[in-house]
Amino acid sequence: MNKSSQNVTLEKVNQSLARRYRAEKRFRAYGIGAILFGITCLVVLFTDIIGKGHSAFFQTHVYLEVTMDSDTLYIDDPTDPQQIAGADYLAVVRASLSERFPDVSGRRDKRALYALISNGADFELRKKLEADPQLLGKTFGVWFLVDDDVDTYFKSRSDDGEGGFDGRLNEKQITWVESLINEGVMESRFNTTFFTSGDSREPEQAGIKGAIMGSLFTLLVTIALSFPIGVAAAVYLEEYAPRNRFTEFIEININNLAAVPSIIFGLLGLSIFIGFFEMHRSIPLVGGLVLTLMTLPTIIISSRAALKAVPPSIRDAAYGLGASKMQVVVHHVIPLAMPGMLTGAIIGLAQALGETAPLLMIGMVAFVVDIPGGITDPATALPVQIFLWSDSPERAFVERTSAAIMVLLVFLISMNTLAIWLRKRLERRW
Amino acid sequence: MEAVIQKKSEKQGIDEVMPSNEPQDIQVGDKTVGKPFADNPKMAMRNVNVHYGDKQAIFDVNLDIAKNEVIAMIGPSGCGKSTFLRCLNRMNDTIESCRVTGQFILDDQDIYHPKQDIVPLRARVGMVFQKPNPFPKSIYENVAYGPKIHGLASRRVELDEIVEVSLRKAGLWEEVKDRLHSAGTGLSGGQQQRLCIARSIAVSPEVILMDEPCSALDPIATAKIEELIAELKQNFTIAIVTHSMQQAARVSDRTAYFHLGKLIEVNDTKRVFTNPEHDLTEAYITGRFG
Known part of the structure; x- marks a missing residue:
């Protein structure tokens, strides 16, 4: 190989060098682009899921004073487990609600009022009484699960009571809820039900x-x-x-x-x-x-x-x-x-x-x-x-x-x- | 740029069709020259032919290995020396396409007899491989593995003793006695190979086959292994395949030269390297090809 042909080779190599570097850069950019695309999708997915899902780990509860009145419960003999199991606990909860909102009258309104509390409230009371029969006849406060509509409303409203998602709640119900909130007896607590119970038709009682x-x-x-x-x-x-x-x-x-x-x-x-x-x-x-x-x-x-x-x-x-x-x-x-x-x-x-x-x-x-x-x-x-x-x-x-x-x-x-x-x-x- | 590539591939093409540098003018001959037979053979091989599928790798080899001798097998790549070595403890059984015919006698016992179990055979004929291949376990476990599976030691103390004796024989004891329970793979290449030798002598074999045991080692480690071979000769019969003619000259008593699957010449090592009988042997050891 003589001198001039060596020079030609060198020249050609130098010419192609810039192109090779560009190709290399492009090649790397493709890879980085693919990774960035993947990360973006992941971030969007996670933001969406966490954004929607994080509120499910909290559940709204309401504090009510209930009186375990044996007449309301239809319990004659507190030692009989059959009676304890079959007692009408819902009546106790309803009585408590009626006491809290005495001016609610009429079947329709009363139904609407009772619907504010989760219909699992009676199980909660039964469990309490089964664990401690001494509670019969006493008055005490209980944090009840609220209905899922109330829960959604409470979670979506801002602190001054604006912009709540009313969903299936009617105006009266919203007024009652607002008054409970103003009284400070409604609060969001960690949703243990979600981790301790099975499926349910009622969202507030459903768990995984x-x-x-x-x-x-x-x-x-x-x-x-x-x-x-x-x-x-x-x-x-x-x-x-x-x-x-x-x-x-x-x-x-x-x-x-x-x-x-x-x-x-x-x-x-x-x-x-x-x-x-x-x-x-x-x-x-x-x-x-x-x-x-x-x-x-x-x-x-x-x-x-x-x-x-x-x-x-x-x-x-x-x-x-x-x-x-x-x-x-x-x-x-x-x-x-x-x-x-x-x-x-x-x-x-x-x-x-x-x-x-x-x-x-x-x-x-x-x-x-x-x-x-x-x-x-x-x-x-x-x-x-x-x-x-x-x-x-x-x-x-x-x-x-x-x-x-x-x-x-x-x-x-x-x-x-x-x-x-x-x-x-x-x-x-x- | 394209022109350059073109040129390069052309050049490679030329390489491929280049005639091999093997001497074409020398007659191979049908018979092995020299002294392939011994008076008191430890192993005697007769009419050995080995095929890989359709390809024949070994042609009609007859060879004796005498008791307590070191026999070196040399030859150019692909001449069948490793294949032949691996036949001696039936390591070729694991290769499906491999077919071995002929007689292999170890102390009057046909090792390819249908009733011959390969487990006791391999306990009697141990093997050391080209690349050091300790198990990924501790040094102790490496040496103790053979005795354990063959039930050579009934108590822990006996096993400890076998491990120590084997490591001493392999010249490794002083270097590893303080770290017997650290990983065998953490040793240097030369130490690993001596560990492999210790592992194979732990089952007290009668014959040790070594397949290029030093090809992956540096000269110092090689020298140590060669010293070790000289010592092991007193207790074991050793067959070693090597690429290094100097190594063959240094460690062996007899040397067998293989060429294209045929055993060309077997003679005392001194004779092979000073005055070979066959022209091919001479051509190989003088470096005319290989």
Whole structure:
């Protein structure tokens, strides 16, 4: 190569240099743009959900003096639990309200007045009396839940009483509420009901504990089945199975199953577990079985990837010492693959936790008030509860929907954090 | 710019079609020259052929390994020396496409006999690999693993003793005795390789196979391993595959030269490196190809 051709090369390289730098900058800008887009979407989503949902963690209560008058309650014999359970507590609450607003008359107005208090107020009083029968005949103050319309009004009004969302409240009701507020007996308190009770038609009494327990039992079934089965299948396919057409066929089908829409698994669960095995509908056991089928492909695929990633030198070392196949797999390969397998399993379970469609098919979409106590009690799951609430017309359910989404997100984020932590913790260098 | 790229790819093309520098003029011959047989063989291999699928990797090899000798196997890349070594404790069984025929006798016992279990075989014929591959466990666990799975020690004290003796034999005891329970992967490359040697002698094998044990190590660590091989010779029979002719010359008693899957020459090491019998051997050790 002579001098002049070297110069030509150098010149051409210099010419292209600026273009290369520009291309590089553009390339980086695309990446940054993609990330910014993602972050923006996330911020918008979270702002919306938190903005709508945060108020659901607080609930308006009203302080009323009630007199546990045995005549009003129709209790002759305070030692009889039957009578305590069947007493007319609502009458006590109504009497207290009538006393507070003595000039309210007429059936219509009285009904409107009584509607200010949640119709769960009588349960509260019954619980109190059952816990302490001495209260009979005494007068004491109780913080009652207000009706969801009052709650929404109280939350949306500004401090000087302007701009409240009146919704289904009529003018008289608003006047009563305002007078209660001015008296200072109405206040917002932390909404424990939301975390301690099951679903309800009344938003102020609705909680997510039932859904959380339902999800928990469903996930327990899923974990207990899908992890061992998935790992066993992955270990067999990766370590033992001969490479032939049959195993290839199985492999292709596992990959296909991972792409099957989840509602199909719901249909499968409906026809097999409920139709053929005659299990009950709406129970976490069936939900767990269906979600197991759904997560298995994910777990098998990620476990196989983790097993494949174990360096062959470790296998050689163990084989060279005379370890049997099982000893190599159990002593060396599985422990080294465990972080990867666990990560895959947790991500699969997080997916299962957020899954709604298959649960709809097997009836876990039912309105369940009781908190499930086991895997065979009717239950809903968190995402299904969100779905149910999002369908309800009451304004107070809107904030509860968002709040339930927040709870679900907290669970999902903590599961993913657990996956990352486990991977970091168990990861070993070799 | 495009023109430049064009030129480069053309050049690569030329590289690919360049004829290999192997001497074409030398006759390979069918028979191994020199002394492939020993009077008191520890292992005797007869008519060994190895296929990977359709490709034959080893052609009709006959070789004895004498008791307590160090035999070095040398040859250019892809000549089948590692494949042959791995046949000696049936490590090739894990490769599905690999088919081994011929006789392998270890003390009058056919190691490829259908009834031969590979677990006791590998306990008798240990192996050290090219890349140090300690388990991601403690130093103690690494050495104790073999004795544990074979049930060589019934009590903790016995196991401790096996670990200490093995580490001493591997010349590693003084360096690690204070940190037996720290990670084996935290040692230096040379120490890791000696740990692997300690691990394989912990099950007291009769033969140790070494597959280029020093190729990933620096010269000082290599020197230590070579010293170790000289010491181990008193108790073990050693077969070592190496790329370094100097290493073969330093550590071995006999040297076997492989070429394209054939065993060309086996002779006393001194003879191979001073006055090789076969022209190919001479061409290789004088550096005309390889």
